[in-house]
Amino acid sequence: FAIASNSKAFTAAALAILVDEGRIKWDDPATKYLPGFQLYDPYATRELTVRDLISHRSGLATFGGDLLWYETTYDRNEVLRRIRYLKPTSSFRSRYGYQNIMFLAAGQIVANMSGKSWDEFVREHFFVPLGMNRTVTSIRDLKNMDDVATPHNEVDGRVRAIHYSNVDAVGPAAGINTSVAELAQWIRLQLGRGTYNGKQIFSSARSHDMWSPNTIIPLSEASEKFNPTRHFNLYGMGWFLSDYQGRKVASHSGGLDGMVSQVALMPEENLGVVVLTNSETALGTILVNKVFDTFLGVPARDWSAEIMARVKQGEAADKVEEQKIEASRVPNTKPSLALAGYTGTFTGEMYGDARVTEENGHLVLRLVAAPNFVGDLEHWHYDTFRIKWRDSIVYPFPKGFVTFTLSPEGKVDQLKLDVPNPDFDFKELEFHHIESSSAQK
Structure with missing residues (x-):
């Protein structure tokens, strides 16, 4: 199974080893x-520490910049080079913003200071000593393995098998693939405060560091009502920190296309829970809560029914939002230009190029860095077109919109994307027209 963001704790622990060895300091x-x-902000560039990288307080938005690595041809160094063009959404260290690319930067520090790639380092320091013999850091390593789960997602009410997402470019944030049995050894190391079968891999002081709070995560009123025994939510380094029925909990979830993982530790009880799934459901949360309740002997709750009710509420809200979008359409409008006037190459410093072509009487959008991102454009109103993504994309993106803006001379100038979804912010992508399709020929 892909464990996605549960890889982050491995990266934090890799840095912890380097701290123990005196090669780096958390606050350098x-x-x-x-x-x-x-980074975009020179002050943040100067002041950002190793601790900041893995504490989600860089000032960048939650999931900010993730389109740089998702389905693109960019490698780790190129993703890091391009992140300098992403504008922050909050002041440095002022609030929580969940960041994958900052963990990528942390992984590159591991590589720079150890002389080994992040992949080699975690294999040598964790996989080998813990006996995690089938655990790998890339889906390319799964090709010659048996007993490998197939990811699934749901589109239009139908569950379908999909291909694995290659996340090598952001491996230190999301790249590990493993099994329950092998991840359980990792949990034993964590509950052992850095010691496994009598061998110290990192010190208890570093374990304390990783499980100490750095960033406050606001608890919503709805969250407090849903789980009244939870009083705080924080992030340490590679771990979420909270409480459950009076016990401290260190946990993390992970999600990629068709795969969800959940790891939860209750150190005072020497209890750890691992749930790996090959579908995109809340099963992990349900099972973790059920195990905790049973272990602690507290009154049982039907977590499955309660969470399903919340899922249904979310689906109903999505339908209402779709109705609002449909109602916002202005009827009987026409594009300002003939279709050929919208074609050409558009470029942005952060992401690179997008191309718009005219094919069989309609416009087609292609994101050059992500060859699978191809969408057919249907006129919506004025200079806005609705995107219908082709099946080459496994993520169930909604249709979304492309809006073209025109220059004072009446020529196409900018291309703006709006694809509402919980994981990727297309509005971050800024594209300016640089040439016409005829010029390309």
């Missing part, structure tokens, strides 16, 4: 160990 500037790393 990240640029000391990663020369050339740059």
Whole structure:
């Protein structure tokens, strides 16, 4: 199974080993160990520490920049180079913003300071000593293995098998594939505060560091009502920190196309729970809560029914939102230009190029860095077109919209994307027209 963001704890622990060895310090500037790393804000670039990288307080938005690695041809170094063009959404260290690319930067520090790739480092320091013999850091390593789960997602009410997502470019944030039996050994190491079968892999002091809070995550009123025994939500380094029935909990979830993982530890009880699934459901949360309740002997709750009710509420809200979108359409409008006037190459500093062509009487959008991102455009109103993504994309994106803006001379100038979804912010992508389709020929 792909464990996605449960890989982050491995990256934090890799840094912890380097701290133990005196090669790095948590509160040194990240640029000391990663020369050339740059954020949009010069102050954040200068002040960002190793601790900040893995605490989700960079000032970048939750999932900000993730379109740089998802389905693109960019490697780790190129993703990090391009993140300098992403504008922050909050002041540095002022609030929580869940970041994959900052963990990628942390993984590159591991590589720079150890002389080994992140993949080699975690294999040598964790997989081998813990006996995690089938655990790998890339889906390419799964090709010659048997007993490998197939990811599934749901589209229009139908569950379908899909291919694995290659996330090598952001491996330190999401790249590990493993089994319940092998991940259980990782849990034993964590509950052992860095010691496994009598061998110390990282110190108890570093375990304390990783399980100490750095960033406050606001608890919503709805969340408090749903789980009244939970009083706080924080992030340490590679771990979420909260409480459950009076016990401290260190946990993390992970999600990729067709795969969801859940790891939860209750250190005071020496209890750890691992749930790996090959579908995109809330099963992990349900099972973790059920195990905790049973272990602690507290009154049982029907977590499955309660969470299903919340899922249904979410689906109903999505339908209402879709109705609002349909109602917002202005009827009987026409594009400002002939279709050929919208074609050409559009470019942005952060993402690269997008191309619009005219094919069989309609426009087609292609994101050059992500060859699978192809969408057919249907006129919506004025200079806005609705996107129908082709089946080459496994993520169930809604249709979304492309809006073209025109220059004072009446020529196409910019292309703006709006694809509402919980994981990727297309509005971050800024594209400016640079040439016409005829010029390309």
